Amino acid sequence: MERKILKNRIYLYLTEFFAGVSVMAVELGASRLLAPYFSSSQIVWTIIIGTIMIAMALGNLYGGRSADRDPNPDRLYARILVASIWIAAIPVVGKYIIIGVAGLIIFTVNSNYLIIAGFVTCMIVFVFPLFLLGTVTPSLVKYSVDSLDESGSTVGRLGAFNTIGSIIGTFVPTFISIPAVGTSVTFLIFAGILLVLAVIYFMSTKLPVSKIKKVPVSIALFLICCILGHDTSFAFWQKDLTYEGESIYNYLQVYESPNEVVLSTNVLFGVQSVYRKEKSLTGMYYDYAMAAPLMTPVSDMNDVDMLILGMGTGTYATQCRRYLGDMNIEGVEIDEKITDLANRYFEMPSDIPVTTYDGRAYLNAIDKTYDVIMVDAYQDITIPFQMSSVEFFTLVKEHLSPGGVMVVNMNMRGSSEGNINEYLADTISTVFDNVYTADVKGSTNRELFASDDPDMTDNLTDNMDKLKATDEEDGLYDMMVRIEEGLTEYEPGDRILTDDKAPVELLGMRVIDEIIKEELDGIDSIDDVLNML
Numbered sequence: 001m002e003r004k005i006l007k008n009r010i011y012l013y014l015t016e017f018f019a020g021v022s023v024m025a026v027e028l029g030a031s032r033l034l035a036p037y038f039s040s041s042q043i044v045w046t047i048i049i050g051t052i053m054i055a056m057a058l059g060n061l062y063g064g065r066s067a068d069r070d071p072n073p074d075r076l077y078a079r080i081l082v083a084s085i086w087i088a089a090i091p092v093v094g095k096y097i098i099i100g101v102a103g104l105i106i107f108t109v110n111s112n113y114l115i116i117a118g119f120v121t122c123m124i125v126f127v128f129p130l131f132l133l134g135t136v137t138p139s140l141v142k143y144s145v146d147s148l149d150e151s152g153s154t155v156g157r158l159g160a161f162n163t164i165g166s167i168i169g170t171f172v173p174t175f176i177s178i179p180a181v182g183t184s185v186t187f188l189i190f191a192g193i194l195l196v197l198a199v200i201y202f203m204s205t206k207l208p209v210s211k212i213k214k215v216p217v218s219i220a221l222f223l224i225c226c227i228l229g230h231d232t233s234f235a236f237w238q239k240d241l242t243y244e245g246e247s248i249y250n251y252l253q254v255y256e257s258p259n260e261v262v263l264s265t266n267v268l269f270g271v272q273s274v275y276r277k278e279k280s281l282t283g284m285y286y287d288y289a290m291a292a293p294l295m296t297p298v299s300d301m302n303d304v305d306m307l308i309l310g311m312g313t314g315t316y317a318t319q320c321r322r323y324l325g326d327m328n329i330e331g332v333e334i335d336e337k338i339t340d341l342a343n344r345y346f347e348m349p350s351d352i353p354v355t356t357y358d359g360r361a362y363l364n365a366i367d368k369t370y371d372v373i374m375v376d377a378y379q380d381i382t383i384p385f386q387m388s389s390v391e392f393f394t395l396v397k398e399h400l401s402p403g404g405v406m407v408v409n410m411n412m413r414g415s416s417e418g419n420i421n422e423y424l425a426d427t428i429s430t431v432f433d434n435v436y437t438a439d440v441k442g443s444t445n446r447e448l449f450a451s452d453d454p455d456m457t458d459n460l461t462d463n464m465d466k467l468k469a470t471d472e473e474d475g476l477y478d479m480m481v482r483i484e485e486g487l488t489e490y491e492p493g494d495r496i497l498t499d500d501k502a503p504v505e506l507l508g509m510r511v512i513d514e515i516i517k518e519e520l521d522g523i524d525s526i527d528d529v530l531n532m533l
Contacts, residue, residue, distance in 0.1 A: 059131040
């Protein structure tokens with residue numbers, strides 16, 4: 001049966017174009033769907049790209065063979081129809097599949113948890129629809145080439161439309177649809193485009209009713225997915241969230257209890273910021289890091305100049321101002337939405353300027369020096385390698401005043417030989433003459449203090465003596481005593497991270513495996529896993 005619509009080259013090119021758009025949109029949507037559970041590290045991106053390329057390669061092979069064996073375009077557009085419904089269903093069932101896979105993998109593997117869980121999830125959720133879209137190009141070549149004389153130019157045009165579509169499909173989700181309407185609706189938008197393409201084909205072709213009936217069924221399924229799949233909640237088991245949303249960089253979640261407000265950017269690997277409503281010490285790393293200003297030679301804490309790289313919700317700045325003095329504090333935070341949440345929910349002091357920028361790029365752009373520089377840009381295994389190298393810490397040192405102190409929050413304390421914290425500490429030790437660490441009680445955090453001032457611990461003792469005379473009720477002096485007693489001078493090794501070689505994701509993954517093993521002691525079921533989150 002002749003398909004007149006296939007004579008319309010514009011329609012065929014649009015099919016190729018939107019197939020390219022959708023593949024990239026699904027790939028970027030996949031990264032955002034997985035990030036709240038498995039992080040957005042290079043490891044996760046590698047898994048996503050690898051599985052999608054596998055799907056596309058298999059789709060190309062199958063599509064070419066299928067077109068040669070049975071050059072019926074009904075089959076191609078039926079595959080596009082199925083792909084559209086599958087993609088539309090991802091917001092409905094994808095998060096449940098991820099949690100199910102995560103729970104199953106936790107109980108069945110002893111190492112490389114993120115790699116295995118991420119790969120299995122991608123294979124289940126994303127490979128099939130992208131395999132179907134991979135059949136588009138070879139099939140359209142079959143329907144478009146009328147003679148060998150023009151085969152090259154036809155294939156070239158199809159490839160160009162696919163590539164242009166891929167380019168647009170890369171930018172639109174990242175800069176427009178995901179920030180504006182979220183990941184779930186982004187999947188639905190591009191699924192809807194594919195659905196329209198397929199519906200146009202079937203409705204313009206005089207086919208038997210038995211073949212046309214798939215169209216209303218597909219439309220009905222798509223509408224059901226639209227109704228059920230617009231929910232933007234990733235932590236679907238939590239019903240009392242104060243805020244849940246997405247930014248260009250992060251999944252964001254704020255929840256409250258009678259005593260505190262918490263920010264999390266990952267539903268599986270802990271929290272990023274905690275603010276105590278009663279304005280007390282938190283017992284968390286913010287309190288430990290307050291030892292850094294006391295290690296400087298500055299006698300009056302009101303005169304301290306501080307820079308915080310990775311401002312987050314500003315809890316560290318708030319604690320320093322509240323307990324140590326009205327010091328001058330500046331912050332740098334790459335995610336503007338986190339800064340907005342800090343002002344809205346975490347009572348960050350309004351007079352503290354926060355620059356929306358990458359921490360290392362900010363240091364490259366300024367000449368000012370500081371008494372204290374806090375590096376707090378690490379979360380789960382999403383450790384920016386450019387803020388972990390010798391070159392970066394050298395840049396930090398250049399922006400410290402004489403006797404200045406750098407404090408680094410290392411949030412994944414590993415126990416195995418050659419863990420990520422040892423690499424970071426060894427790297428820092430090649431830049432600074434004096435390096436001390438202190439483990440945060442009751443957490444996986446470790447604070448590292450570094451300076452070229454050999455008197456940094458003596459400064460801490462002297463300032464603590466002053467603090468003891470004034471601290472009557474806050475408990476800050478007792479906290480500093482605990483920190484001072486826990487300070488350990490670091491013995492450097494030769495594990496050095498550089499801009500050229502900094503395998504921070506692999507190192508971080510090892511610590512995540514350790515943490516999971518520790519957390520699983522006494523865990524017997526998926527319900528226990530959900531209760532642990």
